[in-house]
Amino acid sequence: MSEILNLTVETNSARLAESINRANAWFEAHDLSERIVYLANLVLEEVLTNINKYAFDDDEIHDVEVRLRHEQGQLLIEFKDDGKEFNPLLSPPPDPNRSLDRSEAGGLGIHLVRKLADTVEYQREQGKNVLRVRISLGDA
Amino acid sequence: MELRVVESTGHHTHVALSGKLDVEGERQIGTEFEQLTAHAGKAAVVDMTEVTYLASLGIRLLFKCAKSLAAQGQKMVVLNPQPMVEETLMTSGTAQFIPIVRSLDEALAILKAE
Numbered sequence: 410m411s412e413i414l415n416l417t418v419e420t421n422s423a424r425l426a427e428s429i430n431r432a433n434a435w436f437e438a439h440d441l442s443e444r445i446v447y448l449a450n451l452v453l454e455e456v457l458t459n460i461n462k463y464a465f466d467d468d469e470i471h472d473v474e475v476r477l478r479h480e481q482g483q484l485l486i487e488f489k490d491d492g493k494e495f496n497p498l499l500s501p502p503p504d505p506n507r508s509l510d511r512s513e514a515g516g517l518g519i520h521l522v523r524k525l526a527d528t529v530e531y532q533r534e535q536g537k538n539v540l541r542v543r544i545s546l547g548d549a
Numbered sequence: 550m551e552l553r554v555v556e557s558t559g560h561h562t563h564v565a566l567s568g569k570l571d572v573e574g575e576r577q578i579g580t581e582f583e584q585l586t587a588h589a590g591k592a593a594v595v596d597m598t599e600v601t602y603l604a605s606l607g608i609r610l611l612f613k614c615a616k617s618l619a620a621q622g623q624k625m626v627v628l629n630p631q632p633m634v635e636e637t638l639m640t641s642g643t644a645q646f647i648p649i650v651r652s653l654d655e656a657l658a659i660l661k662a663e
Binding site (some may be wrong): 419426443444447448450451455460496501516517520521524525 | 565571572573602604605606608609633636639640641
């Protein structure tokens with residue numbers, strides 16, 4: 410089993426579930442713990458949902474490149490999209506007194522990713538948003 | 550995702566969820582969940598023993614219904630979530646508004662407290 414899995418996920422597409430299933434097959438092949446698989450699924454779903462909702466102003470289908478990499482005791486999940494420049498790390502965390510039930514770019518989903526993953530980095534590279542999320546594998 | 554009514558009394562509704570409360574899960578049960586909780590105007594026990602995954606869309610559903618109930622002077626509690634689901638509830642801040650309990654007795658005690 411390769412240490413890297415590259416996926417191309419289409420926005421506005423019913424094929425998202427297919428990509429998530431491929432990722433889960435890869436997690437299973439790497440014998441990752443239940444907790445790591447849970448966190449990785451959360452990262453995939455929340456980031457891709459955010460990109461799908463907010464990165465593009467049109468209704469066209471866009472490709473999002475997703476790379477999963479098992480390296481040095483970590484799982485790296487990298488997302489690249491050519492949507493509007495958006496650094497989710499600059500978004501304030503949602504105010505639980507007011508806005509947990511509202512949908513805002515970089516809102517609750519990204520807050521969960523930032524709190525539950527070990528590191529989250531954003532860069533704008535060659536006209537693309539690049540988000541790298543690392544989850545420590547611990548004893549997994 | 551499945552939604553089941555365990556008990557409905559004049560005081561409260563006890564519902565049980567099972568499966569993944571993600572985008573697809575919320576789509577499957579969201580409307581019915583709102584009808585059974587927020588729109589019923591009674592206290593609610595949400596048994597999450599068999600919920601294996603919780604994403605932000607599911608959290609928003611819980612929070613929206615709990616907030617609606619609070620506006621009606623009613624409460625919602627979450628019963629027995631699995632460890633990762635509980636961690637997600639705690640991390641999101643939801644647990645500040647929706648108490649997490651380990652038994653139905655504990656749930657009913659909270660719902661009946663002034």
